[in-house]
Amino acid sequence: MMKKIICLLVFISCFSLQHAQAQEIMLPLVYEEGIDLSDWLMSEKLDGVRGYWDGQRLLSKNGIPFNPPQSFTKNFPDFEVEGELWGGRGTFEKTVSIVMQKDAHIGWHELKFAIFDVPKATGGFEERLNIAKMWFGRHPSEFVFVIEHKPATSEEYLQNELKMIEEVGGEGIILRKSGSFYRPGRSKDVLKLKNYSDMEAVVIAHLGGEGRNGGRMGSLLVELPLDKLRFKIGSGFSDAVRKNPPPVGTVITFKYYGFYKSGIPKFPSYLHENFNYE
Numbered sequence: 001m002m003k004k005i006i007c008l009l010v011f012i013s014c015f016s017l018q019h020a021q022a023q024e025i026m027l028p029l030v031y032e033e034g035i036d037l038s039d040w041l042m043s044e045k046l047d048g049v050r051g052y053w054d055g056q057r058l059l060s061k062n063g064i065p066f067n068p069p070q071s072f073t074k075n076f077p078d079f080e081v082e083g084e085l086w087g088g089r090g091t092f093e094k095t096v097s098i099v100m101q102k103d104a105h106i107g108w109h110e111l112k113f114a115i116f117d118v119p120k121a122t123g124g125f126e127e128r129l130n131i132a133k134m135w136f137g138r139h140p141s142e143f144v145f146v147i148e149h150k151p152a153t154s155e156e157y158l159q160n161e162l163k164m165i166e167e168v169g170g171e172g173i174i175l176r177k178s179g180s181f182y183r184p185g186r187s188k189d190v191l192k193l194k195n196y197s198d199m200e201a202v203v204i205a206h207l208g209g210e211g212r213n214g215g216r217m218g219s220l221l222v223e224l225p226l227d228k229l230r231f232k233i234g235s236g237f238s239d240a241v242r243k244n245p246p247p248v249g250t251v252i253t254f255k256y257y258g259f260y261k262s263g264i265p266k267f268p269s270y271l272h273e274n275f276n277y278e
Contacts, residue, residue: 024184025052025061025082025119031175031193033155039179041125041149042158044165045172045192046114048086048095049275053113055079069104072111075139081132083115083147089169092272093238100275108143115146116174117182124179125189149176162193196255198271203250204230209242217245220270222252229263236270246273 050061055078058066066085087095087110098107115136118128132146152158152175162173172194180189201222209218219234233254237245246252251274256265 025050026117026182026184026187026190028174028190028192029186029188031173031191037152037154037158037175039177040152040175040191041178042152042161042173042175043116043147043149044170045174045194046084046086046147047089047092047171048084048111048114049092049099051083051085051113052119053077053081053083058113066099067102067104068099068108069106072108072113072143075136075141075144076113077132077135077139079131080118080120081115082117082119083113085111086114087111089171093240096272096275111143113141113144115144119182121182124181125176126178128182158193162195166195196257198253198255199265200225200251200253200274201233203246203248203252205248206245207232213242216242218242220245220252222254225251227263231264231268233268233270235268241270250274 051066052059052061052063053073053076058068058073058076060066085095085099087098095111098105098111101107115132116129117125118131121128121131129146129149136144136146158173158175165171165173172192175191175193177189180187183189201224203220204223205221206217207219207221208214209216217237219232221230221232223230233252236254253271253274254265254268255271256268258266260266
């Protein structure tokens with residue numbers, strides 16, 4: 001499966017040279033304790049592929065056109081909406097394999113477009129999101145839902161919500177400041193909260209496994225791009241990834257929990273291979 005994904009990625013990268021039109025989107029900063037949460041709204045951070053509907057086409061965050069069937073976008077609006085193409089918790093790689101295909105196919109029906117903003121609308125966050133709610137109230141789609149947000153209220157409440165989300169396999173929380181305007185780039189009005197950090201590394205080698213993983217990849221030897229530190233990642237892999245691991249030279253994302261004195265990340269665990277259009 002991963003080899004097929006890589007081949008399709010090459011095709012899409014070439015295709016995008018003539019067709020890409022990058023969107024200026026708003027991106028989150030990392031949440032830090034101590035802020036006044038009285039005017040913040042929260043929702044689960046969905047681990048999918050970001051999508052941007054420009055009123056006619058569904059694009060990646062880098063402006064590369066996706067190719068969903070017309071049945072998927074049938075009741076989409078004639079204005080721009082932004083969201084996450086999501087197949088459910090723990091389905092990132094499956095979602096990627098669906099959206100990467102160059103031809104429209106029925107596999108898109110396994111996904112939902114989870115809308116979290118209306119970028120070109122005027123007004124604060126709640127006003128903008130309400131425009132999407134009203135549209136899909138009049139034009140229902142089985143492949144769309146508008147993400148519900150609720151008040152964060154307090155640090156204790158926020159941490160309890162994060163714990164419950166993580167216990168059911170969720171990734172984390174997104175916080176949006178009530179009444180905030182849409183501003184492209186990293187915004188202090190959108191924050192992400194997770195119990196772990198993540199970063200990128202380059203695959204240097206595949207290391208063979210033992211026992212249950214005999215005959216397939218047991219761990220990856222990776223290198224941090226900036227300081228060139230090398231270490232192994234041996235957890236977080238599905239059976240499919242162990243059979244077809246990310247090729248040498250590929251950039252991957254992994255999660256970790258702080259650093260050792262040597263600078264090597266603590267308890268690194270594989271998350272996913274990186275994709276240019278994500």
